[in-house]
Amino acid sequence: MLFLPIGIGSAVGLLFASIFAYIVAYLAYNAWLNPLRKYPGPLFMRATRLGYLHRAFRGTLPFDMLDLHKKYGPVVRIAPNELAFADPAAWNDIQGHRTKGQLEFEKAQLFYRPIESMEIDIISADRTEHGLLRRTLSHGFSDKSLREQQPMIKAYIDKLIQRLHENCDDGSKTVDIMAWYNFTTFDIIGDLAFGEPFGCLDSSDYHPWVRIIFQMARAGVVLQALGYYPSLKNFLLSLVPESVREQNKQHEELTNEKLLRRMELGAERPDLIEGLLRKKDEWGLTMSRLSSNAGKLIIGGSETTATLLSGVTYYLAMNPAALEKVTNEVRSTFKTEDEIDFNSVNNLTYMLACLNEALRMYPPVPVGLPRVAPKGGANVCGHYVPEGTVVGIHQWALYHNDKFFKDPFNFHPERFLGDSAFESDVREAFQPFHVGPRNCIGKK
Numbered sequence: 181m182l183f184l185p186i187g188i189g190s191a192v193g194l195l196f197a198s199i200f201a202y203i204v205a206y207l208a209y210n211a212w213l214n215p216l217r218k219y220p221g222p223l224f225m226r227a228t229r230l231g232y233l234h235r236a237f238r239g240t241l242p243f244d245m246l247d248l249h250k251k252y253g254p255v256v257r258i259a260p261n262e263l264a265f266a267d268p269a270a271w272n273d274i275q276g277h278r279t280k281g282q283l284e285f286e287k288a289q290l291f292y293r294p295i296e297s298m299e300i301d302i303i304s305a306d307r308t309e310h311g312l313l314r315r316t317l318s319h320g321f322s323d324k325s326l327r328e329q330q331p332m333i334k335a336y337i338d339k340l341i342q343r344l345h346e347n348c349d350d351g352s353k354t355v356d357i358m359a360w361y362n363f364t365t366f367d368i369i370g371d372l373a374f375g376e377p378f379g380c381l382d383s384s385d386y387h388p389w390v391r392i393i394f395q396m397a398r399a400g401v402v403l404q405a406l407g408y409y410p411s412l413k414n415f416l417l418s419l420v421p422e423s424v425r426e427q428n429k430q431h432e433e434l435t436n437e438k439l440l441r442r443m444e445l446g447a448e449r450p451d452l453i454e455g456l457l458r459k460k461d462e463w464g465l466t467m468s469r470l471s472s473n474a475g476k477l478i479i480g481g482s483e484t485t486a487t488l489l490s491g492v493t494y495y496l497a498m499n500p501a502a503l504e505k506v507t508n509e510v511r512s513t514f515k516t517e518d519e520i521d522f523n524s525v526n527n528l529t530y531m532l533a534c535l536n537e538a539l540r541m542y543p544p545v546p547v548g549l550p551r552v553a554p555k556g557g558a559n560v561c562g563h564y565v566p567e568g569t570v571v572g573i574h575q576w577a578l579y580h581n582d583k584f585f586k587d588p589f590n591f592h593p594e595r596f597l598g599d600s601a602f603e604s605d606v607r608e609a610f611q612p613f614h615v616g617p618r619n620c621i622g623k624k
């Protein structure tokens with residue numbers, strides 16, 4: 181038999197043709213044959229995740245989602261295996277409490293723990309571990325604990341006001357109010373989770389621990405994206421410079437040192453970590469598991485709250501009539517600052533409406549946090565969602581959709597005060613703290 185040797189050129193050509201054929205087949209399968217094929221969405225997003233990633237990197241995903249829902253409807257396929265829902269009923273269907281025998285949607289680990297070696301915490305834990313952590317941590321969020329924490333929290337707020345007076349009273353300086361809100365919330369929740377503040381309000385600057393958290397948040401978006409391409413991720417991770425690894429190590433050490441100092445104060449402190457410290461020996465909790473949970477409390481509570489405060493400040497500054505109303509309400513409700521506390525602020529109905537309206541217009545969690553459909557699939561808003569499908573509800577897009585909120589791009593606190601002009605609003609759509617067993621533990 182005669183064998184004809186293939187030239188190198190032909191072999192390379194064949195290789196490229198095979199790769200090309202594979203890619204075309206992969207894209208065509210995703211777009212037209214995949215079990216999610218009946219759900220509408222842009223062709224590029226249905227065929228590959230690159231469309232989603234591009235929007236996430238560009239920072240426009242939350243806003244693009246509104247256009248996508250307007251064009252394709254309440255269910256949009258935004259990646260080969262991912263659906264976005266813009267329907268108030270989706271909150272309960274995806275995140276609500278399950279009845280007996282019904283399986284929960286799990287958290288998408290690619291998103292919550294983009295590096296497998298990352299420690300598990302209350303936000304990323306599976307159902308069983310989450311239940312234990314949640315019950316234990318909830319002591320620190322009870323009404324009783326909040327009452328006990330109040331003097332400490334008030335002291336930081338007094339300090340913020342004092343520091344703003346120092347910086348603003350002569351009218352010559354501009355302050356970055358977003359930074360000051362972050363200084364305050366990181367100091368408060370730092371004290372509640374680590375037993376000591378970060379000293380941001382004193383130094384008028386971010387503590388290195390906080391600065392690294394902000395840097396890691398940016399790196400997190402890249403890591404989450406790379407999670408879809410594991411080989412590329414491992415390759416790129418191997419290129420991470422030693423200095424960055426060292427910085428991460430220092431951050432871990434700093435967290436452990438803080439936690440050790442908190443542990444020396446004993447468990448009897450009405451803060452957020454107390455419950456977990458009590459269970460430390462019984463559950464054999466390691467330092468790194470404790471630290472990761474303390475860290476998540478700080479990250480979950482600080483930046484979100486500072487974002488909301490920044491949003492409401494911006495909208496009040498842009499809406500002088502609302503600012504005047506809220507100012508009058510505060511000044512007519514209280515005669516002295518001492519009268520302001522966690523209970524009495526509930527009398528500020530207009531201010532609370534402003535905060536709700538800011539949560540609607542400027543939600544601190546603007547994108548859909550991904551959940552994965554359980555074994556056997558599930559029904560969401562009457563649609564069958566196959567097992568393993570990623571689903572999410574994108575808050576910014578939902579709250580700016582005029583199907584659910586009248587005049588959604590303008591600031592109308594009145595919509596939260598029963599004003600009949602807004603009776604067409606679908607209030608159940610508004611869930612800034614999510615719903616169900618994994619909703620925000622710090623909501624109160």
Ligand code: HEM
Binds near residue numbers: 477
């Ligand atoms: C305006 C302020 C806040 C907003 C908008 C907010 C929003 C949220 C949302 C949407 C979730 C669900 C996350 C998910 O589904 O993965 C969540 C969870 C969580 N939040 Fe908040 N949050 C706020 C303030 C706080 C505060 C002050 C704390 C603590 C001091 C806190 C601690 C947590 C924790 C620990 C979780 C995880 C709960 C669990 O998985 O059981 N948050 N938050």
